[in-house]
Structure formats: structure tokens, C-alpha cells
Amino acid sequence: MAQMSEPLVLLPDALCDARLYWPQIADLSHDMAVMVAPVHLGDRIEEIASGLLDVLPRRFALAGCGFGGMVAIELQRRAPDRVVRLMLIGSTPLADTPQQADERDRLVIKARAGKFDEAVAGLLPEESFADGPFKTEIMALVRDMAKSFGSDIFVRQARAMQRRRDQQAVMVKLRIPVMIVAGTQDTLYPEKRQSVLAELVPGAVLRMIDGSGHLPMLEEPDALCAAIRDWMRLPASR
Structure with missing residues (x-):
């Protein structure tokens, strides 16, 4: 195997922590330095990214899932000399549509009204996961991670997603190795939309993971590890 010099930084989805990437940490840490950075320490994506730049390595490979992918794009925009390659897993550079923003408002109301489980189910609905043998366990882990953050962080991340800017112009200008990854059964970020995203970036690689929904790192962990490797x-510059 070729030497992999830059460390790998993984950004979790909303209401998720390092447990989201346990299979990748266990597998990939044999070959490279791996770290998971939090994406809940701020009220806006710009603030979250700014805080992360103070603690991340000088140069690194960056992969983010969902909300973490949105933060990853902002990190690349702010520090293009530090992010040497970018992977987006079930994510988007687009701003919220009015309909998406309204739905987040409804979920925020539920979270604040003590209906936290319903709010989480609205953010990561059951149909966004593939019907695999471990679906029940994966959904239980997602709920457990969400509970460890609570309703205040739910609201903070929902507001950050509502306020995020459209980053398509950033994606078009990328000249680093980019891979767009998503599960073939992800209803939140379906294949057609991911294909359009990949076409935005010159030379981007699209990797669809069969048998996975929104969280391939848990649903098809070996396939995601292979994609990351x-x-x-990929050559570090073009």
C-alpha cells in the first residue's frame, strides 16, 4: 500500500458523535492518523468551521456526513491550503429551500415541546436507512447519540442548517481530489441529486454504496472504508 501522509479528519452528521465512525476508526487507523471533530460548537456553520480550524492539523484530508459535509465545504472555503482532499457523504452544498426551512421549524417546535424522539425521527427518518440486518441496532445508536446532545444542540444545528449559504460556487472551483459518496437507498440525498453534485466538481468521483441508506459508515462500513482508501x-493535486 502506498504511504498515506495526511491525517484524516471525519466530521459527523447532526446529533452524531465519534460513534458514527467507529468501524472506520478501527479499520483505517491501521494505515493513517484518524480523528473525529465535533460539529456542534457554534450557532452558524461559519462559526463552527472557524473554531475547528484552531484545533485541526496543518494539512488534512476531510470527510463529512450530512451536516458535517456542510461544515466540511465551509472549512475548505476558508482554508483551501489546509484541506488537501474532500469527501462528502450524503450531503449537499445547497442552501435550505423554503420548504426545508419550514420543516426544520416544525422539528424545532417538537424538540422544544418535549417531543425530542419525534424531532430526531423527523431529522433522520426510518425510511432514510436501508432495510439491512442491523437497521434496528443502527437506529438505536442514532437515537442514543442524539440524546447525548439533547434539544438545545438539536435547535442550534437546525438553525445553522437554515442559515447556511449556497456553496455551489465553492464546489465548482475545487481542484483537489473530491469523492461524493451516498447510499443507493438514501432518501434524504438520493442518487440523482448526488450525481448532479459530482458533476459540479471538475474530476470528482461519485461512489454510490449498494445496500446502504443515509449512514453507510454504519450500514455498509467495509464499503465506506474501501471508498476512503x-x-x-488519488493524486493530491491536479
């Missing part, structure tokens, strides 16, 4: 082997 392939991405890390």
Missing part, C-alpha cells in the same frame, strides 16, 4: 490514493 481509494480516495486517499
Whole structure:
């Protein structure tokens, strides 16, 4: 295997922590330095990204899932000399549509009204996961991670997503190795939308993971590890 020099930074989805990436940490840490950074320490995506730049390595490969992918794009925009490659897993550079923003308002109301489980189910609905043998366990882990953050962080991250800017112009200008990854059964970020995203970036690689929904790191962990290794082997500049 070729030497993999830059460390890998993983950003979790909303209401998720390092447990989201346990399989990747266990597998990939044999070959490279791996760290998971939090994406809940701020009220806006710009603030979250600014705080992360104070603690992340000088140069690093960056992969983010969902909300973490949105933060990853902002990190690349702010520090293009530090982010040497980018992976987005079930994410988007687009701003919220009015309909999406309204739905987040409804979920925020539920979270504040003591209906936290319903709010979480609205953010990561059951149909966004594939019908695999471990679906029940994965959904239980997602709920457990969400409870560890609570309603205040739910509201903070929902507001950050509502306020995020459209980053398509950033994606078009990228000249680093980029891989767009998503599960073939992800209803939140369906394949057609991910294909359009990949076409935005010159030379981007689209990797759809069969048998996975929104969280391939848990649903098809070996396939995601293989995708990350392939991405890390891509030439570092074009």
C-alpha cells in the first residue's frame, strides 16, 4: 500500500458523535492518523468551521456526513491550503429551500415541546436507512447519540442548517481530489441529486454504496472504508 501522509479528519452528521465512525476508526487507523471533530460548537456553520480550524492539523484530508459535509465545504472555503482532499457523504452544498426551512421549524417546535424522539425521527427518518440486518441496532445508536446532545444542540444545528449559504460556487472551483459518496437507498440525498453534485466538481468521483441508506459508515462500513482508501490514493493535486 502506498504511504498515506495526511491525517484524516471525519466530521459527523447532526446529533452524531465519534460513534458514527467507529468501524472506520478501527479499520483505517491501521494505515493513517484518524480523528473525529465535533460539529456542534457554534450557532452558524461559519462559526463552527472557524473554531475547528484552531484545533485541526496543518494539512488534512476531510470527510463529512450530512451536516458535517456542510461544515466540511465551509472549512475548505476558508482554508483551501489546509484541506488537501474532500469527501462528502450524503450531503449537499445547497442552501435550505423554503420548504426545508419550514420543516426544520416544525422539528424545532417538537424538540422544544418535549417531543425530542419525534424531532430526531423527523431529522433522520426510518425510511432514510436501508432495510439491512442491523437497521434496528443502527437506529438505536442514532437515537442514543442524539440524546447525548439533547434539544438545545438539536435547535442550534437546525438553525445553522437554515442559515447556511449556497456553496455551489465553492464546489465548482475545487481542484483537489473530491469523492461524493451516498447510499443507493438514501432518501434524504438520493442518487440523482448526488450525481448532479459530482458533476459540479471538475474530476470528482461519485461512489454510490449498494445496500446502504443515509449512514453507510454504519450500514455498509467495509464499503465506506474501501471508498476512503481509494480516495486517499488519488493524486493530491491536479
